[in-house]
Amino acid sequence: MSEKSAASETPEAPAEPKRNFLQRIFVRSGKSSSLLLPILAVFSAIVIGAIIIAVSTPDVLSAWKGFFQDPLGALSITWITVRDAYVAILEGSFGQPTRIVKAFGTWRATGETRPLLDAFRPLGESLVLTTPYIFAGLAVALGFRGGLFNIGVEGQLFVGGLASALVGYSLKNLPWYVHLPLALLAGIAAGAIWGAIPGFLKARTGAHEVINTIMMNYIAFRLTDYLLIGPMSRPDGMPMTPLIRPSAYLPTLFPAPMRVHFGFFLSLAMAGLVYWFLWKTTLGMEVRMVGANPKAARYSGVRVSWITVLTLALSGALGGLAGACQILGVDHQMVRTFSPGYGFDSIALALLGNSHPVGVVLASLLFGFMRAGAARMQSLANVPVEIIRILQAIVIIFVAAPEIMRGIYRLKAIRKGEEAIKRGWG
Amino acid sequence: MAEIAVERKAEFDRGRVVVGIVVLVMAILTFLLLPARSEGLTSTFVLTSRRGGVAIEAPDLILSTWPTLLTIGLVLALGGIWQLVKGFKRSDLIVALGVGLTIMAFLVWSARGASVNLTGIFVSSMVRAAPIALAALSGIYSERSGVVNIAIEGMILVGAFVSVVVASMTDNMLLGVLSGALGGMLLALVHAVMSIRYRVDQIVSGASLIILALGTTSYLQRAVLNLNPELNQPGPAIAAVPIPVLWKIPVLGPVLFNLSPIIYVLIGLLIATRILMNNTRWGLRVRSVGEHPRAADTLGINVFRTRYISVLISGAIAGLAGAYMSIGSAARFNEGMSAGKGFLGLAAMIFGNWNPGGAFFGSLIFGFFDSLQEKLALLQVGIAGDLLGMAPYLATMIVLAGFIGRSRMPAADGQPYEKQ
Numbered sequence: 001m002s003e004k005s006a007a008s009e010t011p012e013a014p015a016e017p018k019r020n021f022l023q024r025i026f027v028r029s030g031k032s033s034s035l036l037l038p039i040l041a042v043f044s045a046i047v048i049g050a051i052i053i054a055v056s057t058p059d060v061l062s063a064w065k066g067f068f069q070d071p072l073g074a075l076s077i078t079w080i081t082v083r084d085a086y087v088a089i090l091e092g093s094f095g096q097p098t099r100i101v102k103a104f105g106t107w108r109a110t111g112e113t114r115p116l117l118d119a120f121r122p123l124g125e126s127l128v129l130t131t132p133y134i135f136a137g138l139a140v141a142l143g144f145r146g147g148l149f150n151i152g153v154e155g156q157l158f159v160g161g162l163a164s165a166l167v168g169y170s171l172k173n174l175p176w177y178v179h180l181p182l183a184l185l186a187g188i189a190a191g192a193i194w195g196a197i198p199g200f201l202k203a204r205t206g207a208h209e210v211i212n213t214i215m216m217n218y219i220a221f222r223l224t225d226y227l228l229i230g231p232m233s234r235p236d237g238m239p240m241t242p243l244i245r246p247s248a249y250l251p252t253l254f255p256a257p258m259r260v261h262f263g264f265f266l267s268l269a270m271a272g273l274v275y276w277f278l279w280k281t282t283l284g285m286e287v288r289m290v291g292a293n294p295k296a297a298r299y300s301g302v303r304v305s306w307i308t309v310l311t312l313a314l315s316g317a318l319g320g321l322a323g324a325c326q327i328l329g330v331d332h333q334m335v336r337t338f339s340p341g342y343g344f345d346s347i348a349l350a351l352l353g354n355s356h357p358v359g360v361v362l363a364s365l366l367f368g369f370m371r372a373g374a375a376r377m378q379s380l381a382n383v384p385v386e387i388i389r390i391l392q393a394i395v396i397i398f399v400a401a402p403e404i405m406r407g408i409y410r411l412k413a414i415r416k417g418e419e420a421i422k423r424g425w426g
Numbered sequence: 427m428a429e430i431a432v433e434r435k436a437e438f439d440r441g442r443v444v445v446g447i448v449v450l451v452m453a454i455l456t457f458l459l460l461p462a463r464s465e466g467l468t469s470t471f472v473l474t475s476r477r478g479g480v481a482i483e484a485p486d487l488i489l490s491t492w493p494t495l496l497t498i499g500l501v502l503a504l505g506g507i508w509q510l511v512k513g514f515k516r517s518d519l520i521v522a523l524g525v526g527l528t529i530m531a532f533l534v535w536s537a538r539g540a541s542v543n544l545t546g547i548f549v550s551s552m553v554r555a556a557p558i559a560l561a562a563l564s565g566i567y568s569e570r571s572g573v574v575n576i577a578i579e580g581m582i583l584v585g586a587f588v589s590v591v592v593a594s595m596t597d598n599m600l601l602g603v604l605s606g607a608l609g610g611m612l613l614a615l616v617h618a619v620m621s622i623r624y625r626v627d628q629i630v631s632g633a634s635l636i637i638l639a640l641g642t643t644s645y646l647q648r649a650v651l652n653l654n655p656e657l658n659q660p661g662p663a664i665a666a667v668p669i670p671v672l673w674k675i676p677v678l679g680p681v682l683f684n685l686s687p688i689i690y691v692l693i694g695l696l697i698a699t700r701i702l703m704n705n706t707r708w709g710l711r712v713r714s715v716g717e718h719p720r721a722a723d724t725l726g727i728n729v730f731r732t733r734y735i736s737v738l739i740s741g742a743i744a745g746l747a748g749a750y751m752s753i754g755s756a757a758r759f760n761e762g763m764s765a766g767k768g769f770l771g772l773a774a775m776i777f778g779n780w781n782p783g784g785a786f787f788g789s790l791i792f793g794f795f796d797s798l799q800e801k802l803a804l805l806q807v808g809i810a811g812d813l814l815g816m817a818p819y820l821a822t823m824i825v826l827a828g829f830i831g832r833s834r835m836p837a838a839d840g841q842p843y844e845k846q
Contacts, residue, residue: 056649149629207826210576210629211776214769215819222815347633384648389641396634401624 038352038359040405041398042366045391050082052390053383057081085381092376093369095122117257122372124258128330130368132157132342134267135322137349137360138274139315144355145278146311147291152198152213153319154343155220156191160320161327162227163190165334168244168327179247184324191320192313194220199312203305209312217343228336241334250329261329270318271357277314278357287311319343340371341389348392351399367392445521446510448824452528453502459495459535467491469534470541475549475680484545484676491538498531522787525821529794536802547797548681553755555786555793556689557582560747561771562778562785563695564740568614569780570703571736572716572838576632577617578744579768580639581610585748587643590759591651593660602660603688603749610745611738613639618737622730625842636768644761651759663757664688688750695743699782712736716836719843729843744768773822780835788825792818 054060060081063074096119103119106112136153143150150156164187171179198212228239235242250261278284289297290307298304322342331338349367353359367388374385398405469491473484502524514520533542561578568575588609593602613635620631651658664686672683703709714722715732723729747767752759770792771785778784795818802814 052645056646058653149633151633201823201827205827207823211769211773211826212823214766215773215823218766218819219816222813222819225815226813344637348637351630351634384645386641386645386648389637390645393634393638393641396630396637397620400630400634401620401626403624 037402037405038354038363038395038399040409041352041395044398044405044408045394046086048394049387049391050086053082053085053387054078057383081381085377085383088377088380088383089370089373092122092373093126095119113255114257117254121257122376124254124260126365126369126372127260127264128368129372130364131261131264131267131329132322132326132339133345133349133364133368134271134361135318135325136342136346137353137364138267138270138357139318139322140346140350141353141355141357141360142274142278142287142318143311143315144350145291146287146307146315147294148199148202148308148311148315149210150195150198150213150312150315150319151210151347152194152216152220152316152343153322153346154339154341155213155217156194156316156319157323157326157339157343158220158224159194160187160191160323161334161338162224162232162323163187163320164248164324165241165244165327166232168248169242169333171248172245174245174247176247176249179245180250180328183244183248183328184321187320187324187327188317189320191323192317195316195319196309196313199309202312203308213312224334224336228334232334239336243333244328248328249332250325252329259330261325263325263329266321266325268361270321271361274318275357283310345389345392348396351396442513443510446506446513448521449502449506449509449524452524453499453506456495456499456502456528456531459531467538469494469537469539471533471537471544472541473545473677474543475545475677482674482676482679486541487544489534491534494534495531498527498534502527525791529798533798542801545677545680547794547801548677550797550800551790551794552681552685552689553793554796555789556686556692557747557751557767558770558774558792559696559786559789560692560743560750561768562774562789563692563699563771563782564610564743564747565772565775566699566703566740566780566782566785567712567736567743568740569775569839570716570836571712571733572719572836572841572843573618573621573733573737573740574628574632574840575614575617575737575740576629576769576772577613577635577639578740578747578771579764579766580632580636581613581741581744582748582751582764582768583639583643583762584613585610585745586752586763587646587748587759588745589749590660590752591657593753594657597661599660599664599753602753603664603746606749606752607742607745610743610748611741614737614741614744617741618734621842622733622737625844628840628842640762643759647759647761658758660753660757664754686750686754688746688754691746696782696786703782713836716838719838719841723843723845729845733843747771770818770822773826776835777822777825791821795821 060074060078063070063077067074100119103115106115136157139153139156140150164183167183167186168179171182174182194216195213198207198209198216201207201212202209227233228241232241234240250263250266252259252261253264254260276284278288286297286302286307287310289300289302290304290311294304297307323339326338326342327334345367349360349363352363352366353361370388370391371385374383374388377383377387378385467490469489471487471489473487475482475484505520505524508514509520533544536542561582564578564581565575585606589602589606592605593599596602617628617631617635620626621628647658666684667687667690669683673679675683701709703713711722711727711732714725715727715729715736719729722732748764751763751767756763771789774788774792775785777788777791778786795814799814799817
């Protein structure tokens with residue numbers, strides 16, 4: 001007994017490293033710094049983004065050319081440019097505080113809800129953008145947990161959207177409680193098939209899922225081009241599908257100018273479901289075992305190839321659901337440009353959220369709000385939306401390489417096992 | 427030992443059967459084309475090349491459609507049966523031949539009662555294959571040293587962007603190409619530091635660098651190039667340089683000896699890489715680092731330095747591919763203009779079993795399909811161009827599925843090395 005307690009105590013006493021003040025704030029009693037690193041990564045990305053915005057704005061550059069004549073002027077114009085850009089992001093994603101207050105006043109006085117809805121519209125738009133992010137982020141996260149890198153979420157999103165649009169406009173005279181589930185299921189099934197094909201190839205022949213999911217992306221794009229011009233095009237020949245029937249609409253939560261739809265709650269429910277599946281079911285445990293160590297999983301009797309197919313199929317199903325919800329809840333028809341790259345951004349979400357459903361939801365909220373705000377930033381401050389993508393990449397780099405962060409912020413490694421996953425072609 | 431031998435035999439048998447079935451399927455496809463209104467028609471292939479007002483004459487190739495298709499189908503069927511029963515020694519060659527014959531059958535079928543300029547298709551295949559082949563070559567350098575590089579797509583974009591800006595500013599194409607290669611190297615340096623020094627998962631690192639390159643170049647195009655259009659005007663695309671005397675050879679001349687200088691560089695690089703990897707001490711070191719870094723380290727090879735150098739070379743070649751795509755052909759920069767060429771290059775590299783020759787062959791197939799899609803859209807053969815556009819991607823997947831058993835990637839590919 002005494003030996004055991006001694007053995008358990010000895011490594012702990014010296015393993016308590018000195019922490020700097022950031023770690024003291026975020027880390028309690030030697031637990032992990034799983035919250036600290038993502039927060040620092042996002043913070044650093046915002047700082048770097050500010051520098052990029054400043055450097056690429058002509059006014060700022062010309063002010064800096066005369067830095068020695070007017071140093072304060074140069075600094076202040078830099079500050080104003082960056083501040084305007086980020087304030088535009090905030091106002092574009094949460095709404096303008098003054099407008100909200102005024103709308104509340106009108107509502108109290110007259111009972112009119114329209115100004116209120118208008119004032120809260122930015123918030124609603126942010127949630128509209130967050131919804132597909134949550135689904136797509138969960139798709140990548142589920143794959144990561146199973147040791148598989150699904151870069152094909154974008155393609156799965158497209159086929160999911162196509163399938164749900166097809167069911168949505170072609171079936172007639174159905175009650176909504178039949179039509180809507182059918183349309184959702186069509187999207188799920190299409191995405192699942194799109195994911196299962198690379199899964200099957202990986203399990204059967206060892207072909208790497210990264211290349212194959214990318215190939216499936218291109219095939220999905222070509223298929224979309226073909227279907228939207230040919231068999232599924234609108235009667236007048238425009239390259240888009242006909243509008244889906246209202247019986248297949250995902251109901252919106254508020255009246256007209258707000259577009260938030262029931263899919264947002266569906267995505268939150270899906271996050272719960274993914275958590276339950278991965279950590280509370282035997283099958284989910286097998287998925288995580290294969291992800292952690294396929295050889296060990298095989299020796300303990302897990303059918304690795306079946307789990308591989310299942311993981312990518314489920315991941316694809318989530319991707320398909322992302323597309324389906326976008327079609328059924330927002331666009332109500334399939335067009336080629338319905339996704340601004342949700343599937344590609346989802347990789348960043350899964351990494352930032354540490355492949356955990358709660359983390360993915362938080363990361364999706366962050367990205368959804370940033371993207372919604374970026375639209376306003378583009379129109380007000382003339383900063384292209386692409387800045388968001390740069391921020392995303394920087395966040396991934398910092399999250400994936402915690403040692404860089406530790407170097408910048410002089411953090412000490414607290415425990416092993418925080419490092420990013422390491423794999424090759426499989 | 428005996429067990430291993432038995433296992434190998436079983437694997438070989440399975441591979442043999444798969445290849446046999448694939449060839450038979452090709453034969454069936456060819457036979458399926460037969461009844462499609464082809465009796466009594468002829469397919470004309472024009473071999474005369476007309477470019478820039480100069481015609482290099484060559485006699486037309488006129489084939490009777492029906493007998494040609496029948497012959498090709500029979501040859502494929504016999505080959506497939508032989509492969510199933512006995513097995514050829516080089517099944518990769520058999521598949522290549524099979525694919526070639528099937529494509530020929532398809533061409534003959536689609537040109538029934540019409541004429542197709544075959545030389546033109548070959549020339550444009552070569553032109554479209556060049557960036558894919560450069561990307562494949564870029565992948566070979568990185569992966570032979572054990573670093574997976576899916577960021578090639580991003581390096582192409584950076585190379586394309588930098589070369590356009592530099593060429594526009596200096597009016598010097600050579601400087602543009604060189605700085606494009608330098609731009610690719612810069613991104614490769616980030617990849618190398620992340621995956622070699624910080625031991626980040628190389629696929630995650632590559633994916634994030636693609637997003638970074640796509641975001642940065644698109645951002646800079648909208649924030650800088652669109653406001654200063656003179657920065658996106660590098661002048662006309664780099665012209666083709668005919669090689670004296672040789673360029674007048676019928677068919678071969680236009681296809682091989684009247685090309686963009688970057689393609690000549692590509693061909694030189696292919697040969698140089700082959701020699702460098704297989705016949706020099708440095709190549710042996712790179713390969714040993716990619717196969718078994720621990721052993722290489724024990725023998726005194728600097729694993730880290732070798733990997734850094736290889737990844738940087740990889741980036742330079744990818745940047746060259748970008749320069750080829752922007753100032754070499756499009757004569758400007760467009761958002762996301764790499765359009766998946768980096769990924770196709772990786773597929774070609776795997777197709778070619780991490781060897782330059784095979785990778786080039788794979789790239790030619792992709793380039794050929796690409797130009798075929800364009801030509802067939804003009805011929806109106808009744809197959810939508812978009813559907814045919816899927817062919818290269820489907821082909822990649824089939825090739826990966828069928829070949830991965832026999833293709834052998836560097837053993838330490840994707841594994842960070844930690845010095846003990």
